Amino acid sequence: MSKSKATKPLAQKISSSFSEKIRRPRQAPRSRAKTETEPAPPRDFLRLVTFNIEHGTPQAGWSDPDVGSLKLPWNDKELGVYWLTRGLAQLLGPRSLSARAAVAKKALEDTARIIRKLNPDVVCLQEVDKGQRRSGYIPQAEFLSEALGMPYWRMAAAWAGPAYTVHRRPLHAHITRENGYGLAMMSRWPVKSWHFKRLGKARPRLRWGRGTWTGFSKGLLAGLRSLPQAIAGVKLVFGQMRVLQAARVLTPFGTVAIGNIHLETHRGVAQSQLRRSWRSVFDLNHDNCVLVGDFNLREDTSTEALQLLDEAMLPEIHGLVASYPSEKAWIPLDQLLARGWTFAAEPRTIRMPISDHLAVIYDLKPAK
Template sequence: MLKRLLPLILLFFYVALFAQKPQPFLPAAGIKVMTYNIHHGNPPSKDSLIDLEAIARVIRAQSPDIVALQEVDQFTRRSGNVDQAKAIAEQLGMHYFYAKAMDYDAGAYGQAILSRFPIRSTAVRQLPSAPEFRGEPRILGEAFIQLPNGSTLRFGTVHLDAQKSEANRLLQAKALQRILAEQKTPMIIAGDFNAIRSSEAMKVLDAAFTHSCTTCAFTIPVLKPNKTIDYILLDKRKTWSVVSHETIQETYASDHFPVVTVLQ
C-alpha cells in the first residue's frame, strides 16, 4: 500500500513546495524604463521646428520597454495638427496612451505613455492646485501594463507644477501618495517633477517611493545643466533591483535629458 501511495505523496510535497515559491514580479530579463520631457518635439535651438523623428531616434537608441513622456501635443496648430504620441509610437512600434492635461492651440497638451507590452487600462487623474492658482492644470497619466510573465505593472507619467512657489507641487506630491495607496498593484511614477531632490515635494514622495538613482545627474538645461528635476520613482511596497541608471546626454532634440533605468 505504501509503495502505491509513495508517488502520490511525493507529488503532493512537490506541488506544495512549488506553490509556496514566490513568482517573480518582473520578467527574468527585467524591464527598461525611460522618462523624457520632449518639449512638444521642438529642439530648443530651432525656434518653431517640430522634429519628432529626433525624439524617436533618442528613444530608439535606448530601446526602452516603457516610456513616460511629458509636454506632448495632440492636434495643435503649433505642431502641425499631429497626434504626437501616436506618431512617435508608430515610429517605434510601441503601444501608446495619451493623457490630456488641457486644451491648447486648437488641440490638446499633456503627457503620454509608450509601452512594448500591452496596455490593459488607462486613466487620467487630476492633481490639485491651490484655489488662487491660475496656471496649467496638472495630471497623472496612468496605465496598467501587462508584463510578459503575466504580472501587471501600474505606470504613471507626471509633469508637476513649474511655479516658483512650491505650494502646488506639495499638494500634487501628497495627491500622488494617496493615489499610490488606492491599489496594491506595484507602481512606477516617472516624469518631470519640477523639483530638486531636497524639496519638500520630493521629501513627501520619498516616503512612498524609492529613486532609481542615488546621486542623480542634472537633467536640465541640456547645454549647461544645473539641476535634476526628472526622476523615475519606484513603489516602496515592492523590492526593486536597480541594475543601471543613466541620464542620456542628448543636447539637440529637447531641453531636457532623458533618464533611463533597468530594473530586474
C-alpha cells in the same frame, strides 16, 4: 550620456480613490506606414524612459518664425502691420505651416530614431501637443508611438483647445478629435487598464523680478527704497492644470502600475501633487508600482514631500539624475519613485534633438 546617483527609501498610507478607468477608444485608420515592433531581447530588467519633449521644440529653436508670437512694436507706424500679421497668424498659423510641419516632423523622427535604439519597455512623455499650431499640427503621441513601434499608447490631456487662446476641460482624457496638450505613455507590452486623475493647478501669483522685497521689516523708508528693484521684472504667473496618467502594464515581471506626471512649478503645490500621485499609483498595485515624470522639484523638496507619507506607503527607491537644462544639466527635475524594484544600473541621461530637458533612462529589476 551622463551618469548620476540614485536611491533612497521614503512615503505614506492614505487611501484616496483614484480611478476613472478609461475605455480604450477605437484606433482611427492611419495613413502613415507603421513601424513594426522589434522583438524585445531577453533581459532581466525593465527599461523606462521619461522625457519632457517641450512640445517638440528643436534644440536650436524653430527655423521658421511664428508670426503669432511677435512682440508688440514700439513704433506706432508698425502697429497696423503688427495686428494684421498677428490676426492672420492666429488664423493661419506660422508664417509657413508646411515649413513648420516639416521641421517638427523631422525633429520627432530623429528623436524616435534615438529612443528606438534604447529599446525601452515603456516611454513616458510630458508636454505633448496634439494638433497645435506651434508644433505644426502634428499629433505627437500618435506619431511617436508609430515611429517607436509601440502599439499600446494613450494621451492624457491636461487641457483642450489652442495653446495661445483660452483652454478648456477636454471631453475625454484621451482626446481623439480635439486639439490639446498633456502627457503620453506608450508601451511595448499590453496594457490591462488605463487611469487618469486631475491634480488641479496653482493659484495666480506674483513672481518677483531681479530683487527680493522683504517688505517693511527694516522700516518704512528702507522698504520703499528696495521696492523698485524688486518690482523690476515682476509678473503675474497663472497655474496650469496638471494631471496624472497611469496604466497597469502586463510585463514579463508581472503587472506593474506605472504613473506619469508633470507637476506644477509652484513648490508647495507640486509637493501636494506628488503625494497624491504616489498614493494613487500605490493603490493600483501596492507591491509593484512606479511613478516617473517631470516633478519640477529638487532632491530635497521631493524628499521633504514624501516624508509626510505613511511608512507602509513609502517608495523603496528614489531615482535622481541631473536632466535640466539640456545644455548643461544640473537640476534633477525628471525623477522616479518605485516599490518592488531596485536599480539594475545607474540612471543615465541622453540629449535629444528636441526639448530643453534631457531624456532619462531608468533600468529596474524586481527586488525579490
